[in-house]
Each structure stands twice: as structure tokens, then as C-alpha cells.
Amino acid sequence: MDLAERELIKRAKRGEHAALEEIFRLHLDSAIRLAYLVTRNWATAEDAVQEAFVQAFRSLPSFQEHRPFKPWFTRIVINKAKRTKSKLDRGHLPYEFEEENPHASLNPEGSALEREGLDELFTAINKLDDKHRLPLLLKYVAELTEAEIAQTLRLPQTTVKSRLYTARQRLKGYLTESEGGGRDEFR
Amino acid sequence: MNLDERIREALRANSQWPGSPDELWQRISSQLQPKPKRSRQPLWLGTAAAAVLVLVFVFQAVWNPQPPPLPEAEEAVPMRMLTAVLPPSGPQLVQPGEVVELTLDAHLSSQGTPAPPRLEIWQEGDAEEVLVMERGLSGGELVETRLLTVQAPEEPGSYRLVVRGTVEEQGQLLEIYGEKSIVVAAAEGS
Numbered sequence: 001m002d003l004a005e006r007e008l009i010k011r012a013k014r015g016e017h018a019a020l021e022e023i024f025r026l027h028l029d030s031a032i033r034l035a036y037l038v039t040r041n042w043a044t045a046e047d048a049v050q051e052a053f054v055q056a057f058r059s060l061p062s063f064q065e066h067r068p069f070k071p072w073f074t075r076i077v078i079n080k081a082k083r084t085k086s087k088l089d090r091g092h093l094p095y096e097f098e099e100e101n102p103h104a105s106l107n108p109e110g111s112a113l114e115r116e117g118l119d120e121l122f123t124a125i126n127k128l129d130d131k132h133r134l135p136l137l138l139k140y141v142a143e144l145t146e147a148e149i150a151q152t153l154r155l156p157q158t159t160v161k162s163r164l165y166t167a168r169q170r171l172k173g174y175l176t177e178s179e180g181g182g183r184d185e186f187r
Numbered sequence: 188m189n190l191d192e193r194i195r196e197a198l199r200a201n202s203q204w205p206g207s208p209d210e211l212w213q214r215i216s217s218q219l220q221p222k223p224k225r226s227r228q229p230l231w232l233g234t235a236a237a238a239v240l241v242l243v244f245v246f247q248a249v250w251n252p253q254p255p256p257l258p259e260a261e262e263a264v265p266m267r268m269l270t271a272v273l274p275p276s277g278p279q280l281v282q283p284g285e286v287v288e289l290t291l292d293a294h295l296s297s298q299g300t301p302a303p304p305r306l307e308i309w310q311e312g313d314a315e316e317v318l319v320m321e322r323g324l325s326g327g328e329l330v331e332t333r334l335l336t337v338q339a340p341e342e343p344g345s346y347r348l349v350v351r352g353t354v355e356e357q358g359q360l361l362e363i364y365g366e367k368s369i370v371v372a373a374a375e376g377s
């Protein structure tokens with residue numbers, strides 16, 4: 001945690017509303033995207049992120065400043081998102097699951113071919129099982145290091161390294177097969 | 188584009204949040220506002236008041252115990268039952284010459300000296316009593332009935348009728364005694 005963030009956490013712990021808002025805006029993007037990629041529903045993701053921020057801010061007084069904030073907060077987000085998704089899967093929440101991303105096909109910069117390739121890769125990522133998909137999301141969405149991912153998922157760093165490697169290999173294999181003829185299942 | 192960039196881009200392109208950060212912050216911020224605490228004072232005061240009342244009762248019971256409740260008074264025996272047995276306590280108002288009954292008490296004589304029974308009629312004067320009549324009585328009659336009938340004097344006034352003496356009954360000497368106060372009313376028309 002750099003000095004600026006440590007100072008920000010100190011201010012937030014003193015109850016400064018502006019500091020809390022600054023932390024929110026700093027971590028919102030990765031938190032909401034991560035939650036969405038876990039739950040596949042924006043409304044559910046928003047609820048999970050809202051609960052995560054509220055819980056994190058209320059727990060700030062007991063947060064140790066020498067620890068990095070992002071892995072701690074990301075763990076809260078993941079837990080909230082998983083719990084909400086679990087409720088959703090059991091039919092406790094009246095949300096539609098796996099809604100289409102309204103922005104997914106509106107990228108004006110990418111060509112149609114590129115767009116198609118990214119969508120296929122995204123489909124491949126979603127076909128990974130959770131133990132390989134989550135480290136991938138934490139690396140590429142939350143931008144955590146392997147050490148931070150290990151801290152967040154409470155796994156040995158070697159395990160994280162191994163799972164990331166396996167995930168990438170599977171995606172690579174998918175892309176190779178996709179270019180050469182199509183493969184549907186991926187574990 | 189290498190694999191890392193493609194993965195990152197695929198995830199970014201498929202997770203563009205359509206929502207508003209400001210709205211979400213408003214929701215979070217409103218949840219972080221300290222909720223107005225329910226005033227506990229009335230509950231606290233109520234509890235304290237109840238505790239004080241209990242203490243007051245306890246101390247009152249310890250330091251100033253209540254006397255045990257009095258047993259309910261038994262219903263008084265009607266006086267008419269006694270009056271049927273006992274002679275009237277006050278002087279009996281009688282007419283001149285009226286027959287008056289005198290109840291006698293008899294018990295074993297402690298002196299052992301026989302004394303013939305007699306009736307004495309004492310008139311109560313202003314200063315002293317005056318014996319106005321005295322006559323002997325038949326012992327057998329007294330022993331049998333324990334009752335003596337006496338004719339009241341003719342002269343109006345207050346009198347005391349006294350019967351005393353001893354009688355023999357089944358070989359035992361009994362001492363008899365009876366006393367009654369009467370008031371002889373003035374004759375009508377006098």
C-alpha cells in the first residue's frame with residue numbers, strides 16, 4: 001500500500017466522508033466488474049458491491065493500516081458476490097440470470113471480427129471452473145498480483161500460480177482449436 | 188495482441204457497467220449514516236423506577252412489618268339467649284302485690300351450721316335499707332324447685348328480696364341464697 005492510500009485509509013478511519021468516497025471511486029470499477037463476472041447479473045452485482053463497500057467501511061476501524069487494502073476489500077466483494085449468486089441460483093432472488101451485456105456489442109473501435117474473437121474468448125473464460133476462473137478474474141479485472149490473489153483466496157501462492165497457468169493453457173488451447181475448427185467443452 | 192491483452196480486453200468488453208457511480212454512492216452513503224439511536228431513556232427509567240419500588244416494598248416489609256391480621260370477630264351471642272337464663276341485671280319493675288319469682292342458688296354448706304331458711308324484704312331508703320318483712324320458709328319446697336314465688340309489697344318503692352339459710356337434701360347440708368331487686372310501681376290512679 002503506498003503512502004497516499006495509507007493516508008486515505010487513515011482519514012477514512014477517522015470518519016472523513018470525502019475519504020470514504022475517494023476509496024469508493026478508486027475501487028468501484030474493478031469491484032463492480034468482478035461482481036458482475038461472478039454473478040452475471042448487473043442488479044445483483046450492484047447489490048453485492050454495495051454490501052461489500054458498506055461492510056468494508058464499517059470494518060475500517062479494525063482494519064490494520066499496514067495491510068494492503070485491495071486484497072482485503074476484493075475478498076469481501078468476492079464473498080458477497082458468491083453469496084448473492086448462490087441465493088440467485090437457489091431462486092431466492094427474482095433476477096434474471098446471465099443477462100446480456102448491453103454494451104458488449106457496442107464497441108465502435110473494434111472490428112466485427114475482433115469483437116467476435118473477444119466474445120468467444122469471454123465464453124471460453126466462463127466455461128472454466130471456478131477454481132481456475134476466479135484467479136484469472138482477480139489477475140485481469142482486479143489487477144492483483146499473484147501474491148495478492150493468494151492472499152485474497154487464502155491459497156498458497158504456488159497454487160495460484162499453477163491455476164493461472166492451467167487457465168491460460170486451456171484458453172490458449174481453446175483459441176487454437178477455435179481457429180482450427182471449434183471445441184465446446186472446457187474444464 | 189498477446190494472450191494477456193486478449194483476456195483482459197475480452198473481460199473488459201463484456202463487463203461494461205451500465206449503472207451510475209453517483210447513484211450507487213448515494214445508496215452506500217445513506218447506509219453509512221449513523222441511524223438515530225432509539226432513546227433508551229424511557230426504558231431505563233422504567234426499569235429503575237420498578238427497581239426502586241421493589242426496594243421500597245422490601246425495606247418496608249423488613250423495617251416495618253405489618254401486624255398479623257386480626258381474626259374475624261365471632262358473631263356476638265344474641266343477648267336474648269342470656270336473658271332467658273339470667274335474671275335481669277337491673278331492678279325489676281313490678282306492680283303492687285304482683286307475684287315475683289326469685290331464683291335460688293344452692294351449694295354445699297362450708298360452715299356446717301344449720302340455719303332455717305328465711306325471706307327478707309329490704310326497702311331501700313335514702314340513707315340505709317330497712318327490713319320491712321321477714322318470714323321463714325319451708326326447706327323442702329326450696330330444695331325441690333330452686334325457685335321461690337314472692338308477692339311484691341303494696342307500697343311503691345325500691346326493694347331487695349333476699350333468701351338465705353340452709354336446707355338438708357339427701358343427708359347433705361346445702362346453703363341456699365337468692366337475691367332480687369324490684370321496684371314497685373305506684374298503683375294506677377294513686
